[in-house]
Amino acid sequence: MTFPAPLTGVVPPVCTPLTPDREVDVPSLTRLIDHLVDAGVHGLFVLGSTSEVAYLTDAQRGLVVETTVAHVAGRLPVLAGTIDMTTPRVLDHAHTARAAGADAIVVTAPFYTRTHPAEIARHFRLVAARAGLPVFAYDLPDSVHSKLGPELVLELAADGVLAGLKDSSGDLGSFRTVVTGARTRPGVRGFTALTGSEVVVDAALALGADGVVPGLANVDPVGYVRLYELCAAGDWRRARAEQERLCELFGLVGVGDPARMGGSSSALGAFKAALHLRGVIDCPATAEPQVPLSPGEVERVGKYLASAGLL
Template sequence: MTLPSPLTGVVPPVCTPLTPDNEVDVASLERLVDHLLDGGVDGLFVLGSSSEAAYLPDGHRKVVVDRVVRYVGGQVPVLAGAIDMTALRVLDHVRAAADAGADGVVVTAPFYTRTHPAEVARHFRLVADRGALPVFAYDLPVSVHTKLDADLVLDLAAEGVLAGLKDSSGDDGGLRRVVLGAHARALPSFAVLTGSELTVDSALAMGADGVVPGLGNVDPHGYVRLYRAALAGDWARARAEQERLCALYRMVAVGDPLRMGASSSGLGAFKAALHLRGVIDCPLTAVPQVPLSGAETEQVGKHLAAAGLL
């Protein structure tokens, strides 16, 4: 389908259901897509952080993009993460996404290598020039150790290099600079999307175009209600929905930090919630992440029940 310009609304980063032997569970993936579309989402983002893209071999990535694009059949736009260390490796993923029929790609700054802002800019220009798909910059300094500068993002947007920004930096001031700068420079086709589950109402109030919430896998209806309330200017309803989702988000901390990292806990909680809700068959996270215990999964269930989802 033609990518909306700008892309707006709720675009969840789709979890990747796995079988017990760490293969892609295609049937569960399709049920998850149905669950998200039934929730009224405006697009899908496969192979992002919540999709466990960093853990998936290229063969798994290809299966995910191919099957989701085919299954969605143009009902909503599908963005694909093309996340890798440097430009030529990223371009391999962009070509695979284009071959599958994805509508755009999401790309971080280079990582592992030590990069200069000039190299970051060149990276995005090369991907946009050679990749033949709209490029959304993914600001994720916690993982790639480079914070995308607001002026750099806006310059690349003005050049037509970037179609949008997914801001998962945690820097609300930087997000505000991008939003205000996009308005000041008259960049109406450039989408600014927050990746924070917890501050969607404030991001939308400052002028962001939408949200890419990992928790949206678990409760797409809630994020769609939040977005639509904000769009209608009903900020009291938007705030109430945001506060309910903030309480639900506490599930990401159920894992014991003495035996697992934040990714195992957070992604494990999302998948446990989807399993408890009957959406996916297996809550397994990709190796070497540590699975939740029975007691930790029970805590996820309590969060779901408190939010009216179980």
């Protein structure tokens, strides 16, 4: 499909359903895609953090992109994460995504090795020159241990290197600088600014974000589409009420006992437990070595769903 510039609306980072033996559950993945498309989302982002991209093999990554592109069949743009440590590895993933028919790729700064800002800029320039697809930068300092400064993002946007930004930094001030610069900086055209937050979507849209990439939209895509539409219509009172409802639902990511599991196990386990309880996916398994939720923790997820009117 022709990639929209800018891309607007709700673009969920799609969970990757797994079988009990941790293979990609293709029938569940296609049901999840239908669950999202039927809710009215505006695009799909596969192979991001919520997709457990760091835990998947290269073959599994390829299968996710191929399955999603084939099932969407051009109805929505599909963004594919090509997240890896170095430029050559990212380009390998980018070529796989392009061959599968993805519409754009999403790329973090390099990680594991210590990188200088000049090397980060060179990384994005090389990927954009060789990938053959629009490139979205993914600002994820908690995982890659470097922050994409707004000046760097805007410089790369003005040079035609970046088509957009998915901001998961939690730094709303920095994100605002990008949003403002995308509107006013010479040379920047059609740049997409997306927030990865679940809990300040209304604020991000109020300051000019083009769209949102909330992991919780897997669980309640209708709610996030409704929130986006209320903000687009300027109905900020009702938008605030919907955002507050979603903030309450987002509490489910904390059901896991921090004495025995990390935040990723808790949050991704909760998303998948919620999708399983809602009948969207067959199995709530998360990838190894994440720790599964206990029956009691799954029960708590169900209570959050019930309170939000989703069961």
